[in-house]
Amino acid sequence: TDLSILHLADSPAYTLSGGERRRTEICRALATRPKAFLLDEPFAGIDPIAVADLQDIVSALKNIGIGVLITDHNVRETLEITDRAYIISEGQISVAGTSQEIANDPIARRTYLGDRFRMDFE
Numbered sequence: 001t002d003l004s005i006l007h008l009a010d011s012p013a014y015t016l017s018g019g020e021r022r023r024t025e026i027c028r029a030l031a032t033r034p035k036a037f038l039l040d041e042p043f044a045g046i047d048p049i050a051v052a053d054l055q056d057i058v059s060a061l062k063n064i065g066i067g068v069l070i071t072d073h074n075v076r077e078t079l080e081i082t083d084r085a086y087i088i089s090e091g092q093i094s095v096a097g098t099s100q101e102i103a104n105d106p107i108a109r110r111t112y113l114g115d116r117f118r119m120d121f122e
Contacts, residue, residue: 044074
């Protein structure tokens with residue numbers, strides 16, 4: 001996956017969009033050759049195109065063996081790309097499972113997702 005940030009080399013950080021900032025942060029971290037990433041709210045404040053780009057980047061990291069731990073309130077965007085998910089309530093894991101298991105879990109629906117939450121799985 002192309003992170004496409006070369007054109008940003010001379011741009012001050014405060015002028016970058018949310019998606020550009022996320023890609024720049026990931027590139028900076030990749031320079032350290034990490035075994036894992038922690039992404040805190042990566043989908044917050046970015047447009048739908050940037051969300052899709054970031055999802056592709058996370059998938060590419062996973063495919064080259066880099067673990068990715070995501071904390072985010074954007075449930076759909078996160079569940080679309082995760083192998084496992086956890087819902088934490090009051091400091092405890094209340095639900096754990098695959099994305100589909102989380103989306104269909106009655107405890108997850110009652111405590112976090114809500115009754116109207118719907119998600120299509122291919």
